[in-house]
Amino acid sequence: MSERDGYIPGVPCWIDTSQPDAEAALPFYSGLFGWEFEDVMPEGAGGQYFVGRIRGGDVAAVASIPEGAPAGAMWHTYIWVDSADETASKVRDAGGAVAMEPFDVLDAGRMAVLTDPDGAMFCAWQPKNHKGATVVNEHGSLNFNNLATRDVEAAKAFYGAVFGWETLTLPAGVFWTLPGYGDHLEQLTPGLRVQMTQMGAPEGFIDVVTVLNPIADDDSATPPSWNVTFAVDDAVAAISTARQLGGDVLAGPVEAPWTRFAVIKDPQGATFIASQFVPENKDLEA
Numbered sequence: 057m058s059e060r061d062g063y064i065p066g067v068p069c070w071i072d073t074s075q076p077d078a079e080a081a082l083p084f085y086s087g088l089f090g091w092e093f094e095d096v097m098p099e100g101a102g103g104q105y106f107v108g109r110i111r112g113g114d115v116a117a118v119a120s121i122p123e124g125a126p127a128g129a130m131w132h133t134y135i136w137v138d139s140a141d142e143t144a145s146k147v148r149d150a151g152g153a154v155a156m157e158p159f160d161v162l163d164a165g166r167m168a169v170l171t172d173p174d175g176a177m178f179c180a181w182q183p184k185n186h187k188g189a190t191v192v193n194e195h196g197s198l199n200f201n202n203l204a205t206r207d208v209e210a211a212k213a214f215y216g217a218v219f220g221w222e223t224l225t226l227p228a229g230v231f232w233t234l235p236g237y238g239d240h241l242e243q244l245t246p247g248l249r250v251q252m253t254q255m256g257a258p259e260g261f262i263d264v265v266t267v268l269n270p271i272a273d274d275d276s277a278t279p280p281s282w283n284v285t286f287a288v289d290d291a292v293a294a295i296s297t298a299r300q301l302g303g304d305v306l307a308g309p310v311e312a313p314w315t316r317f318a319v320i321k322d323p324q325g326a327t328f329i330a331s332q333f334v335p336e337n338k339d340l341e342a
Contacts, residue, residue: 058194062187063136066219066234068201069188070134071284072117073326078104081118084301089196113191129326133201133282134181140168143180150217174205174280199287202267224260227341228313230268238262284328291316291332313340
């Protein structure tokens with residue numbers, strides 16, 4: 057399923073990276089993932105928002121850092137909602153915080169910037185004309201969103217209250233699921249359940265919407281955060297290309313269940329995972 061036309065509430069739908077110098081970041085991502093860019097900000101808007109595309113389909117965006125936002129380069133996760141305002145209220149009620157109150161983004165949609173009780177930041181996206189990523193799960197596009205948290209039980213309570221998420225624990229790790237998401241995917245791609253079963257996918261995996269990564273007690277360096285994983289055809293080649301383009305490789309290649317991946321830092325400091333699907337690794341344990 058590489059092409060999408062919208063999502064259902066509770067599913068991550070879009071990603072962008074804020075960069076100190078947005079235009080300078082473009083060669084790295086176009087060279088690594090093959091993205092073609094268009095600055096969609098109106099003339100005189102005072103900022104830049106370059107949408108990256110594959111075959112004309114929206115994949116992600118590279119943006120200048122908004123006034124008042126954290127200064128460092130980072131990737132952001134957007135979760136599809138029916139109402140940004142109602143989601144902000146749910147976040148407060150569940151013990152999170154609203155970093156930026158809901159606001160309209162031209163005619164693209166309405167959004168809010170939120171944090172969970174552990175401090176991990178994410179965005180709620182109420183779509184209008186912008187329906188999220190239209191190309192996913194293929195080389196150079198979004199494959200997974202990942203939450204790193206120090207308090208798993210608090211995260212379960214918070215995201216369960218806000219989005220209705222549940223957790224699925226497998227040898228490969230812990231995953232967030234949205235009950236009924238698999239039914240939605242089956243409607244989009246009839247026969248998907250059978251295909252996943254034939255591939256050996258675990259029961260319940262079709263409902264997975266994102267990944268839960270507990271931060272180890274002895275890891276004081278990793279902050280609670282939402283991160284992104286991009287699909288690549290060859291993780292080793294992605295490592296080589298990233299280095300050639302001025303990026304840094306923080307880890308990898310790592311052999312993991314179903315995947316071979318690397319943790320990469322772009323030239324301005326935003327980190328992400330490049331992951332290659334490796335079916336022969338399915339029986340490895342995390």
